[in-house]
Amino acid sequence: MVFTDADQIRDAPAPFDDHAADLILRSSDNVDFRVHRQVLAVASPVFADMFDLPPPSPDIGGSVDERRNGLIVVDMAEDERALRLLLGFCYPVMEPALEDLELVKLALRLAQKFQMLQSVARYVQPGLKLLAADAPEQVYAVASAYELRAVALVAARASLSRPILTKGRIPLYPEFTDVSGFDVLRLLRFQQACSERAVDAVTDLRWLRRVEIPFKDAYKGYGLVWQTCDVGDKCTHALAHVPLKLEDAWTFKPKPWVMTYLETARAALHDSANSAVLARFDTLRPAFEEAALCASCGKIAASALPNFSRLLTARVENAISQVELETAL
Structure with missing residues (x-):
């Protein structure tokens, strides 16, 4: 038995099987969608222009598929999947599921x-x-x-x-x-700018107030505070040589393990301008290990470093949020 093209035509399921439709759109894989011209014309200028053209006359040549059940058949370049998606945007009651x-x-x-x-x-x-x-x-x-x-x-x-x-x-x-090449460069420059802003946020701490520092400190006069712990002078950690400038002219001299965390944080942000890296254990671990050389510092670091990372995370997120994508000149 020989099958013709007409034998292989399938009808689309609801809602595109409406017998009140006034047009058939046929997909490239021979699926007929019964549709309403007015709906398509309102949704798409292309369909509106198409319907302004005079319909083909059944008396002037043409293929047997130009009409079906009295309806004009329009052959579409789109396959069933694409045509169903397109029509889903034309009919206001339909919302195509875009899953990937x-x-x-x-x-x-x-x-x-x-x-x-x-x-x-x-x-x-x-x-x-x-x-x-x-x-x-x-x-x-x-x-x-x-x-x-x-x-x-x-x-x-x-x-x-x-x-x-x-x-x-x-x-x-x-x-x-x-x-375009501009779009590629724009993404690279955005990533670079965010990395720079993130690193700056954990390098220059003049946005940080003394009362926000989650480490135990002692006032030494002239705007200087230095980090201490419960064992005082018996701590195995000397103070870091480089003090941190804080807000309102305060200067903070931390333990070396605080500086270790900041250095590790900067390195992580240089590779990934993602504030989440600040709280990752891999970022915190070197400072934890160094702090543990003093039992008191180890206990302080266990709670203070995560709290400090949250302060830095908020600052980094704020810095990154201010970076915009560049536009073409």
Whole structure:
């Protein structure tokens, strides 16, 4: 038995099986979607222009598929999946589920083709921002390609946990084929600027007030305080040679293990401008180990260093939040 193309045509399920429809859109893989012209014309200027054209006459040649059940059939370049997604944006009661980045990319391509980018972009942006947590660079590229600035900024900030130039072998993300060299450089400069701001935040502590320091200290006069512990002069730790300048002209001379933590924190932020690194055990461990050489300092460090890391974390987050993506000249 020989099957013709007509035998292989399938009907799309609800809501695209409405017999009150006045048009059929046929996907490239032969699935018929029964739709309403007025709905499509309102949603897309491309459809509106298409419907302004005179319909083909059944008496003038043409294929047998030009009409079905009395309805004009329009052959579409999109397959069933893409056409269902497109129509989901046309019908106001439908909200397509965009579960992964590939589906979002398809939605944006269709929206651009059918001149629906503004409305579709508004719908996909919340989902794109969520996807940025796991695929920051790819989402950044997609957002840049479609000029979704707010999404691009969210993705750029998500990329700070592992900047491109610290990945070893730099991956070739296919999404970057659709962006300019400027967009690539803009991301690299953003990562660099955030790293610099983060390191500065834990280097210059003149934003920190004496009362906020979670370490035991003693006043020595002339705006100088020095770190102490419960065993006083019997502590195995001498004071650090380099004092820390604090807010309101206070100078703080900490134990060496505090400086060790700050140095480790700066190194971690240099590689990853992500405030979360400040509270990680790998960042705190060298200071914990050094503090433990004095039993009293060890006890103080156990609670004081995590508290100190929270102060620094808030400061770093504030510093990074002020970095914006550059715009083209």
